[in-house]
Amino acid sequence: xxxxxRASAATGKHGKKAPEILLxxxxxxxxxxxxxxxxxxxxxGTPASEVCTTAMSLASQRNLPVHVEWxxxxxxxxxxxxxxxxxxxxxxxxMKQVGLNVASDPVISAAYMGVTGGLLLVVAxxxxxxxxxxxxxxxxxxxxxxxxxxxxxxxxxxxxxxxxAFEFSERYKTPVILRPTTxxxxxxxxxxxxxxxxxxxxxxxxxDPSRWAATPGPRLVLHRELNAKLREIxxxxxxxxxxxxxxxxxxxxxxxxxxxxxxxxxVVAELxxxxxxxxxxxxxPFPLDEHALSSLTERHSRVLVVEExxxxxxxxxxxxxxxxxxxxxxxxxxxxxxxxxVARVLEEFTGARAPERTMVSAKQRRPSLCAGCSxxxxxxxxxxxxxxxxxxxxxxxxxxxxxxxxxxTCLCMGAAVSQAAGFFHAFKDAPAPPPIAAIIGDxxxxxAGIPPTINAMVTGARFVLVVLDNATTAMxxxxxxxxxxxxxxxxxxxxxxxxEAIAGCGxxxxxxxxxxxxxxxxxxxxxxxxxxxxxxxxxxxxRHPCIRDRRVLQAQTRYxxxxxxxxxxxxxxxxxxxxxxxxxxxxxxxxxxxxxxxCGVCVQVCPVKAIAAEVES
Amino acid sequence: xxxxTCSDRQIFMVGxxxxxxxxxxxxxxxxxxxxxxxxxxxxxxxxxxxGGTVTASLKVGRYAGxxxxxxxxxxxxxxxxxxxxxxxxxxxxxxxSVVNAATDTGTFSHVVDAAGVARSLGAPGSIxxxxxxxxxxxxGIDRADMEKIVEELSPARAKRANLKALQAGFDCGAQ
Numbered sequence: 001x002x003x004x005x006r007a008s009a010a011t012g013k014h015g016k017k018a019p020e021i022l023l024x025x026x027x028x029x030x031x032x033x034x035x036x037x038x039x040x041x042x043x044x045g046t047p048a049s050e051v052c053t054t055a056m057s058l059a060s061q062r063n064l065p066v067h068v069e070w071x072x073x074x075x076x077x078x079x080x081x082x083x084x085x086x087x088x089x090x091x092x093x094x095m096k097q098v099g100l101n102v103a104s105d106p107v108i109s110a111a112y113m114g115v116t117g118g119l120l121l122v123v124a125x126x127x128x129x130x131x132x133x134x135x136x137x138x139x140x141x142x143x144x145x146x147x148x149x150x151x152x153x154x155x156x157x158x159x160x161x162x163x164x165a166f167e168f169s170e171r172y173k174t175p176v177i178l179r180p181t182t183x184x185x186x187x188x189x190x191x192x193x194x195x196x197x198x199x200x201x202x203x204x205x206x207x208d209p210s211r212w213a214a215t216p217g218p219r220l221v222l223h224r225e226l227n228a229k230l231r232e233i234x235x236x237x238x239x240x241x242x243x244x245x246x247x248x249x250x251x252x253x254x255x256x257x258x259x260x261x262x263x264x265x266x267v268v269a270e271l272x273x274x275x276x277x278x279x280x281x282x283x284x285p286f287p288l289d290e291h292a293l294s295s296l297t298e299r300h301s302r303v304l305v306v307e308e309x310x311x312x313x314x315x316x317x318x319x320x321x322x323x324x325x326x327x328x329x330x331x332x333x334x335x336x337x338x339x340x341x342v343a344r345v346l347e348e349f350t351g352a353r354a355p356e357r358t359m360v361s362a363k364q365r366r367p368s369l370c371a372g373c374s375x376x377x378x379x380x381x382x383x384x385x386x387x388x389x390x391x392x393x394x395x396x397x398x399x400x401x402x403x404x405x406x407x408x409t410c411l412c413m414g415a416a417v418s419q420a421a422g423f424f425h426a427f428k429d430a431p432a433p434p435p436i437a438a439i440i441g442d443x444x445x446x447x448a449g450i451p452p453t454i455n456a457m458v459t460g461a462r463f464v465l466v467v468l469d470n471a472t473t474a475m476x477x478x479x480x481x482x483x484x485x486x487x488x489x490x491x492x493x494x495x496x497x498x499x500e501a502i503a504g505c506g507x508x509x510x511x512x513x514x515x516x517x518x519x520x521x522x523x524x525x526x527x528x529x530x531x532x533x534x535x536x537x538x539x540x541x542x543r544h545p546c547i548r549d550r551r552v553l554q555a556q557t558r559y560x561x562x563x564x565x566x567x568x569x570x571x572x573x574x575x576x577x578x579x580x581x582x583x584x585x586x587x588x589x590x591x592x593x594x595x596x597x598x599c600g601v602c603v604q605v606c607p608v609k610a611i612a613a614e615v616e617s
Numbered sequence: 618x619x620x621x622t623c624s625d626r627q628i629f630m631v632g633x634x635x636x637x638x639x640x641x642x643x644x645x646x647x648x649x650x651x652x653x654x655x656x657x658x659x660x661x662x663x664x665x666x667x668g669g670t671v672t673a674s675l676k677v678g679r680y681a682g683x684x685x686x687x688x689x690x691x692x693x694x695x696x697x698x699x700x701x702x703x704x705x706x707x708x709x710x711x712x713x714s715v716v717n718a719a720t721d722t723g724t725f726s727h728v729v730d731a732a733g734v735a736r737s738l739g740a741p742g743s744i745x746x747x748x749x750x751x752x753x754x755x756x757g758i759d760r761a762d763m764e765k766i767v768e769e770l771s772p773a774r775a776k777r778a779n780l781k782a783l784q785a786g787f788d789c790g791a792q
Contacts (some may be wrong), residue, residue, distance in 0.1 A: 131663030
């Protein structure tokens with residue numbers, strides 16, 4: 001994957017490797033392999049995806065004796081990694097924060113059981129949110145799951161913590177969570193990549209049913225054991241506030257963690273407030289040494305807590321009289337803590353004036369499906385085939401189908417299928433029930449679409465399942481799917497087609513069609529819908545590879561597009577089809593040649609046949 | 618930007634998903650690192666990369682966090698005129714803006730029709746490398762140094778095209 005270009009002038013000293021500019025996620029991947037992980041598992045999700053991508057390419061480039069896999073979902077990823085760690089070997093499972101929701105069952109249970117080999121869970125949070133459904137705070141989840149959580153403020157610190165996490169995990173026999181946020185994952189910094197020496201550990205599984213297969217009785221014993229471990233971990237230096245700025249004898253103090261701490265340091269430097277403020281960082285927000293934390297209110301007359309996204313540290317102060325933060329409204333209760341927000345909060349807390357800032361308008365250009373994306377054609381065809389329908393959809397690039405009215409719902413991974421069933425049961429006795437479609441991507445279907453498809457089949461729901469098959473996990477940077485193969489660093493394992501998977505759920509009618517043929521695809525959807533009356537769930541696979549792969553574009557016919565004199569400027573092509581290459585100006589459609597990829601699909605959309613296409617030589 | 622005497626510097630970059638702003642940002646970061654100073658950057662990944670607003674920040678010097686506060690950027694590099702306009706408040710007073718735009722309306726300190734240059738090269742997707750060449754010239758970065766960095770960072774199939782666009786950028790820079 002990426003070339004790690006050396007900074008020639010900044011050569012390392014004493015035979016150490018020269019620093020490289022690494023993405024936070026790349027640094028974490030280096031740390032995982034240098035920390036001796038034998039098994040690395042992940043399901044892609046922004047902002048975490050590049051960790052496993054990097055680990056996989058390092059493992060295959062250097063031929064490391066490590067198993068790296070893109071698992072089918074986060075629950076499976078954690079279970080595979082955890083099990084390797086109860087044989088005394090080291091493992092890492094990587095996911096985004098909502099992926100932890102999917103994996104919550106094994107994570108909470110694994111905390112009770114503990115591990116014999118180091119287990120690191122990398123869970124990336126997305127305050128903002130930039131690319132997620134929620135702003136949930138994994139540190140709060142860690143409290144609930146009783147798992148120690150580390151909160152790095154930079155790629156460099158993320159690398160250090162990752163390296164140390166495995167030994168920490170083994171010392172206390174517990175899984176450990178590393179919680180980077182988007183601004184750590186997608187920051188680049190000069191770091192010294194550690195040597196990667198795979199740990200040569202034979203698997204050693206000591207059968208102990210009262211632990212590894214514990215029934216409720218022994219679980220109580222394990223719970224007490226876990227509580228004792230956590231009390232022990234509270235004595236670790238990571239559990240205490242660490243002074244990172246100031247004397248510690250100032251009137252005012254700020255307690256912080258993660259990237260918010262980095263912004264604080266920058267803001268304080270910019271304001272020239274170097275002397276009158278002490279800043280403490282918490283490396284491990286859970287478990288926390290509550291007494292060390294609370295003693296800050298004795299040493300300082302007022303304490304501000306700045307953390308993302310929930311008041312995980314703030315709520316641990318035994319007495320909050322002198323404490324400001326999210327709980328008293330000093331810090332906003334939602335949204336990312338950007339440097340300007342941190343500066344404003346600090347201004348309010350200290351009564352000083354932050355420098356005047358002109359706010360940048362929040363007006364951001366909305367993202368859109370790519371010109372030539374087959375999902376657009378599929379959405380357009382489904383709308384034509386099932387007018388007035390309800391289109392339950394899901395998480396991926398194709399969520400952008402909402403721009404053209406092809407997505408009515410998007411709840412969480414796999415919910416397109418269960419929501420379609422939910423709509424069916426809601427409307428089945430209503431007069432004139434609407435046609436219902438579940439529209440879901442290939443990777444998402446494998447991730448969480450299979451159980452709800454079986455559920456719908458066996459509970460009498462009736463709808464068309466449209467699987468958008470572009471043969472990749474496109475949104476997160478083109479990871480493989482079970483149907484494409486290549487899920488591991490050594491390319492072991494077979495593939496499983498969507499047809500096989502859908503048929504295995506009990507679906508009888510499974511049609512495959514290229515949505516670039518809009519009319520034909522709409523016919524196929526119409527026919528499949530007609531059969532739901534007798535068959536319950538029927539399926540249509542919209543098969544066309546992702547055109548962001550330039551080989552795909554090179555392999556398909558390219559048309560030179562032209563708007564003819566017949567154009568009435570009705571704007572249907574923009575409103576209903578929403579291709580970024582088409583716009584309407586002065587009552588006439590225009591095609592921007594620099595954006596158009598010549599797929600030719602729009603020809604089928606124009607009601608007055610005013611879009612002409614000629615095959616390019 | 619003489620490495621020996623240069624003060625801390627913050628460069629803000631903005632464009633649209635698909636324009637290749639991340640490679641531009643990365644090349645500047647690698648260059649900054651060769652000056653022997655601390656470097657921290659921030660990038661946009663994920664859904665915005667599908668044609669939405671994409672920003673990148675590069676901070677050179679003693680910074681801890683990766684984001685640039687509004688009104689603090691020393692340099693703004695805009696691959697898209699509208700986006701550059703929206704994000705102009707990121708620039709500090711007296712800061713330099715280098716923007717790809719068809720016509721110079723007097724809003725920015727340096728305006729180049731990089732899209733036009735890209736079209737004339739027959740490579741409409743090379744605006745990022747042309748703008749890198751222009752920005753590098755404005756920032757006083759040595760041409761050979763930047764060529765070497767782009768060569769190292771580019772995937773094999775894009776190496777030649779990227780270098781050609783970079784050179785075109787250097788040639789039309791500093792207007």
